[in-house]
Amino acid sequence: MEKKIYLDNAATTRTRPEVVDAMLPYFTEKFGNPSSVYEFASQNKKAVDEARGTIAKALGADITEVYFTGGGTEADNWAIKATAEAYKAKGNHIITTKIEHHAVLHTCEYLEKNGYEVTYLDVDEYGIVKLDQLEKAIKPTTILITIMFANNEIGTIQPIKEIGEIAKRNKILFHTDAVQAFAQVDINVNDMGIDMLSASAHKLNGPKGIGFLYIKKGVKIRSLIHGGAQERQRRAGTENVPGVVGFGKAVEIAMATMEDRAKKEIELRDYLIKRVLAEVPYTRLNGDRVKRLPNNANFSFQFIEGESLLIMLDMNHICASSGSACTSGSLDPSHVLLAIGLPHEIAHGSLRLTLSEDNTVEEIDYTVEKIKEIVDKLRKMSPLYEDFTRKR
Amino acid sequence: MEKKIYLDNAATTRTRPEVVDAMLPYFTEKFGNPSSVYEFASQNKKAVDEARGTIAKALGADITEVYFTGGGTEADNWAIKATAEAYKAKGNHIITTKIEHHAVLHTCEYLEKNGYEVTYLDVDEYGIVKLDQLEKAIKPTTILITIMFANNEIGTIQPIKEIGEIAKRNKILFHTDAVQAFAQVDINVNDMGIDMLSASAHKLNGPKGIGFLYIKKGVKIRSLIHGGAQERQRRAGTENVPGVVGFGKAVEIAMATMEDRAKKEIELRDYLIKRVLAEVPYTRLNGDRVKRLPNNANFSFQFIEGESLLIMLDMNHICASSGSACTSGSLDPSHVLLAIGLPHEIAHGSLRLTLSEDNTVEEIDYTVEKIKEIVDKLRKMSPLYEDFTRKR
Amino acid sequence: MYTEKVMDHFSNPRNVGEIENASGVGTVGNAKCGDIMRMYLDIDETGVIQDVKFKTFGCGAAVATSSMATELVKGKTVEEALKITNKSVMEALDGLPPVKVHCSLLAEEAIHAALWDYAEKNNIKIEGLEKPKSDIHEEEETIEY
């Protein structure tokens, strides 16, 4: 295969070689079960707790507040379902937004089928939650506010601290899906009033299949996965030691490089945005210009359809995404783009490019040229463009 | 550290170097998200489905019937909770046994708190379910029978085919926790009338943090983890590609070597059992002499306590287990040993040795010598032994 | 995901374009579903389809099925063209992924819609052709850039 240009870091990231190196001994050498009593295995318990400590530090949390899961989705499911169950006596109302990841949305829909009431908050045209709407949505029966830290499609960062304050003032638990934000932007769970937070290693150059849920001390929440006494009896199942160790290493590196990385990514991202908007007509940038993830650019190209665009980019060895990865193949346009007010035909023509610090200006230049060519080609075959030019 | 003797393969196993080699490219090279449309990622989808095919073949199942999970515990939770939910209209009664792994037992207890009725079947002194009791336990409201394939502590293998027939005759779903049995003994889901089956990679020289649930075509069961459309919309979350690939490789090897391996393990196991029973007085073998996993030996040494024995073995670089790994540290004696009728004091003095094909006769000889020494030492400090000798 | 044939027709679509004063033009699908196909037919006095062009807004499968459909109708009589089903389009492409089957339906409908337009313009009735139901049934509001 020719050299590819990977611009889909919101879907998943390359596991860093240093991370793999850190994991390797735990497969074939230090392979013991951390729950075993013998010395050979107890070193693994130590390794798991070291990773836990690294993650706790990255959040400004205590080491006892971090619980490993099988990924971001499980963490979201856990936070929402188990809170719903634990606080049933208090109420049955949950507040979330229309732009959450499906891990949150479908979990909420599941709860709706089981007697819970869910309010899906609107967002403004930039994808930001309206705080006054949030305040108004709160009822005596509200037991949970779950609002994502940063959106996976358009990169918009929510006013988490303000949401945390509203939650605290109203004595409601606040969970945030930080799968896209953790170790990318500054997070301090205490300063921000976060009671629960989900994250996933493979979004930050760690391995797939490992995530965590931060649960503030004192928050009573049930288990989602019952069984052995692992994770302080809150999440059963033999610990994924290599995964945990890899996660720890990835966080260690991501936190150490966060500032420089963000700076580099923002520069490249802004260059990309500037060129695309200037050189491709009938194009808009989705999401907020400033309150957005350092590596996210999301465009809508009028008159063309996203999948065609993606395949043609792929034929030019450029990896990109339209909606979120796990829903491509579905026929519905992105719920996030609809929520920020895009009409269907324009939502269908969207492209998400999510950078990493490894991308170069040359790659961006090449990508922009290809986008221009392809958009032009697709518009020439588009009946919508034909209608538009006729009307003019 | 000096060379260790690892005799705790029921707790977890060493990941095979070939398995790690198979996984490695999926961390740093082929790291794409299988749900992405571009070629670079779709090769990962293929890799995942190849592993799925290997596993399906090992079960005599169809490739569309295998769903990856974050481990054996998640698979058990999924099978039981989601069946309970899906068949709520039909009934609320579940049948299981007293000797299940906590992943099953605690899930059943959770359901009991939520309006379900659970029958915990007794087992005989060898740990085998009484089929007439099973038949008698069935009610019009019974929706699920969940009985483990082989026990993790005493290694007893259940009459799965007979149980499957009873389930089928009564039109009740049958789930089996095969975490200890999969790829160790012959399994054919169709011949055995199994509707759902759980397994976990790290028990068969695969990586930790990956498992699967087999779900027979046509079995309606809900999701446990909601979100993206992965695993045919039944289990959300970005696929753990390296984990899945490693699982596939581990199964491929385990199936190819099963017969030889079992033969070797049984020989070594029987040698171990024979020596221990002959050379350590007041000792019994727990579990069935014949219907047992090839690699499992479980002894009770009267008058002594298991943890002390384990620590002293550990001081001699022998890794072993008393109850199951994830409950050591708890003060209760093994529920399995109590269920086969052992009194508490004897259940407390149990030792599980689970072999692998890598163990040698020399290791077993050394271990037997050490067991003799340690049991002797501990008995000399035991007030129970003092009482016993005085009484004689 | 796609067969080689689909990829070929997607990357080098045949008969893209418009026909001035076409004998029949049909547009089916809608932006909401993400697929719009427009087919132009040039039909001579003997009822033979002399030329065909298309424009498509849609996924890879939509483009490929449109392209293949134009190849299949070209040179056919109206009656023969009518017999082209979504199955024949799919088969000619060596198959489509299950989620994309609807695209081939759209191609069939696009042919029918263009033929219907031709019949209406010429005030004739084509045996077995019904008024196509699919069409852009709602104009989406446009937004400002």
Added chain:
Amino acid sequence: MYTEKVMDHFSNPRNVGEIENASGVGTVGNAKCGDIMRMYLDIDETGVIQDVKFKTFGCGAAVATSSMATELVKGKTVEEALKITNKSVMEALDGLPPVKVHCSLLAEEAIHAALWDYAEKNNIKIEGLEKPKSDIHEEEETIEY
């Protein structure tokens, strides 16, 4: 899991054994919980503990606390021995894991039980010593091998 001190006392327990015609013997704990401690005291006429031995059925912590307890009482007067608490045993061992704290309680109780036996045998009353409640409260049925 265990401190070095615990591991030391576990692997080389001090004062294991029995004392023939001991001044006092106490047995506490029960097999159900997995811990039984028996302590033998040899106390001279002046009330000084001249010798002490123990036997323990139990986990590493149980053995280590028993051993440490014997070291702490040896040479002490009855009154001094009475002041030895589970906390002093734990401290002397540099701590115990939370799930094992109950073992140190057992050690304290074993001393008390042995002293109680001594007091009963000699028909004296030891100020501050209450009849220990813990004991083997049920004989488990034995099974055949």
